[in-house]
Amino acid sequence: MDHLIDLCGVEKVYGQTTVLNRINLFIRKNEFLTLLGPSGCGKTTTLRIIGGFEYPTRGDIIFGGKSILKLPPHKRKVNTVFQKYALFPNMNVAENIAFGLKIKKVPGSEISWKVAAMLKLVNLDGYGKRSVSMLSGGQQQRVAIARALVNEPEVLLLDEPLGALDLKLRKEMQIELKNMQKELGITFIYVTHDQEEALTMSDTIAVMNNGELQQIGTPEDIYNEPKNRFVANFIGESNILDGVMDRDYCVSFAGKHFACVDKGFGTGEAVDVVIRPEDVALVQPSDDGLIGVVKDVTFKGVHYEMLIEGGGLTWKVQSTVMSPEGSSVGMAIAPDLIHVMRRTSTQRRKAVAGERKLDLGIGVYSAICAE
Amino acid sequence: MAGKDSVLARKRMAIPFLAWAFIFIVVPIALVVYYSLCIEVDGVMVFSLANYARAFEPIYLKVLWRSVRLALASTAACIIVGYPVAYIMASKEYAQKNLLLFLFLVPMWMNFLLRTYSWLTILENNGLINTFLAFIGLPKMSLLYNSQAVILGMVYNFLPFMILPIHTSLSKMDKSLIEAAEDLGADSRQVFLRLVLPLSMPGVISGITMVFLPAVTTFIISDLLGGAQFMLIGNLIEQQFLKVSNWNFGAAVSVILMILIIASVGIFSIVDKDSDEGALF
Structure with missing residues (x-):
């Protein structure tokens, strides 16, 4: 059995609020698993339950084949890197790690060489005698990692450890953490709300929302094959459209019929269609294709981002070639870049209520959060 | 230069406070020192160190030592009683903590003299305790007019000054530090000894200062609960000023006490130098 940790039907209820709803999740040995979701989705609670700081209302946690449900934090073979590092202010860097x-x-003697080796590993050689309050955020974060890793835990829990760092440092630390995880062969469970961070570092991503697991899979799976509207919105930017399945391999939206690679839906079934902004190709306008008018152009560095009105909808399109505002363009989408998703019941109800609009990334994400 | 103007304005705003401090703090202290350095000969003040020489006579050194000893004992008792109370009140699991805090503060709303006087009616020969002892057929005990009674009075009156600063430093402590220590394998005893206790030391030191100072200078508690024979340095000063009218000697004893206090506060602040969190001052 290669499952290191199994969460079995874990539930957490505070008073009337269900924070976690029947979470089933396993973590393999040496895996880099990321719990990804907006704030309040229950990802930190899940991590704290694994660490032993919260006790689940229902369910069990299996670690290496044995339940650790009743084990207090100091007896668990996991160590945590806390969100605000939680370094001990009454000790210097070396004492913290030790x-x-x-x-x-x-x-x-063993402590001193292990601490020295850890300081080297996190690039803080010679910082042992410093007071932790004199360190920068990035350095404090490294001390927190060293303090956890020196115990050679089987699992390292990281609660948004890079949240307080600036963008450049964050990117560097992402790569360093990933390398450390590979070198040391330790299982990482990483909590973040940053989808880019999750895609960069993880072997497996578990997307959470409102205390429920939305989708578990590799970064590629999650990005290319989102299971529902929430995942599609949360991971990357997307155009999510209301569509109708004509038959297998054929879907219609924006008043046109498109070839696609999805099958197994009912004929005439209402579906959500996800199209990533970079997957819309701008072509010469033609009569049978989709035609739109460029409403807005923003230069983003690597590409241009354009808002294009066409087929009664507003599309977000990313392209390295700029079409000027007001120009008429044709839009083509390759069949394998059209992703068709089954609707969940709440969305079905909304669609019935007459909500017919194209959702643009963040707008719907925040609307879902507010619910 | 707006910056310079505002600094000047601030300096000007400080003038009333500086004047206040000068008139009501610096001048009186100077007068006390002046009196302590003089003796009255035929109605004329003459410079002399005789007051200090007298203060170091064994009989007065004994009074000073007794004051320090009792103040230290009551400070220690306040730590032993106060720390657990502060610890319980700071733990988030304890729902009645506000009630507990309230109960410890309520006596402070009552007059200090009354509070101390009430212990008389509890401890005296025909007081509550002895009446009860007689009722169940036990011999009466002499509870008043000894050092234990004085220490009891000091602990009762000054305990809140120990609890509050410790409570402040404990409740300000980041709870994730405790979780981090548990996460690293520390059980609750180790968490307390290695983390909570060292981090609450600023509060303990504030508490020590706030209990020791009034305890070493008190004269009401020793007067009421210690009896006329039980003289502390506070009583000595009171006696010299109000009963014997030897202001010069009283002033000398006051100056010695002041130096003692400044020295002890100085020692505490050196101990407290590294950790400046949680202290009340």
């Missing part, structure tokens, strides 16, 4: 070893009564 804390776990001292508790385990490791001999002094």
Whole structure:
């Protein structure tokens, strides 16, 4: 069995609020698993349940084949890197890192070489005697990682560890963390709300919303084959359109029929269609194709982002070639870039209520959050 | 230069406070020092160190030592009683913490003299405790007019000054630090000894200062609960000023006490130098 940790039907209820709703999730050995979701989705609660800081209302946690439900945090073979690092202000850098070893009564000489090795690993050689309050955010974060890793945990839990860092440092640390995880062969469970961070670092991503798991899969799966509207919205930018399945391999939206690669839906079934902004090709306008008018152009560095009105909808399109505002363009979408999703019940109800609009990324995401 | 103007304005705004401090703090202290350095000969003030020489006579050193000893004992008792109370009140699981805090503060709304006087009616020979002892057939005990009674009075009156700063430093502590220590394998005893106790030391030191100072200078508590024979340095000063009218000697003892207090506060602030969080001052 290669499952290291199994969460079995884990539920957490505070008073009337269900924070986690029947979470079933397994984590393999040496896996980099990311819990991804907006704030309040229950990802940190899940992590705290694994760490032992919260007790689930229902369900069980299996670690290496045994339930650790009743084990207090100090007896679990996991270590945590806390969101605000939680470094001990009454100790210097070396004492912070040595804390776990001292508790385990490791001999002094072993502690000193292990601490020195850890300082080297996190690029803080020679910082041992410094006070933790004198360190920058990035350095404090490294100390927090070193303090956890020096105990050689089987699993490292990281609660948005890069949230307080600036963009450049964050990107560097993402790569460093990923390398560390590969080198040390430790299982990482990583919590973030940053989808880009999740896509960059993870072996597996578990997308959460409102206390429920939305989708588990590799970064490619999650990006290319989102299971529902929420995942499609949360991961990357997308145009999510109301569509109708004509038959297998054929879907219609925006008043046109398109070839696609999806099958197994009922004929005439209302579906959500996801098209990534970079997957819309701008072509010469033709009578049988989709035609739109460019309403807005923004230069984004790598590409231009254009808002194009066509087929009664507004499309977000990314292209390295700019079409000027007001120009008429044709839009073509390759069959394998059209992603058809089954609707969940709440969305079906909304569609019945007459909501016929194209959702643009963040707008719907925040609307879902507000519910 | 707006910056310079505002600095000047601030300096000007400080003038009334500086004047206040000068008139009501610096001048009186200077007068006390002046009196302590003089003796009255035929109605004329003459410079002399005789007051200080007298203050260091064994009989007065004994009074000073007794004051320090009792103040230290009551401070220690306040830590032993106050720390657990503050700890319980700071733990988030304890729902009645506000009630507990309230109960410890209520006596402070009552007059200090009354509060101390009430202990008389509890401890005296025909007081509550002895009446109860007689009722169940036990011999009466002499509870008043000894050092235990004085320490009891000090602890009762000054305990809130120990609890509050410790409570402040404990409740300001980041709870994720405790979780981090647990996460690194520390059980609750180790969390307390290695983390909570060191981090609450600023509060403890504030508490020590706030209890020790009034305890070492008190004269009402020792007067009421210690009896006339039980003299502390506060009583000595009171006696010199109000009963014997030897202001010069009283002033000398006051100056010695002041130096003692400044020295002890100085020692505490050196101990407290590294950790400046949680302290009340």
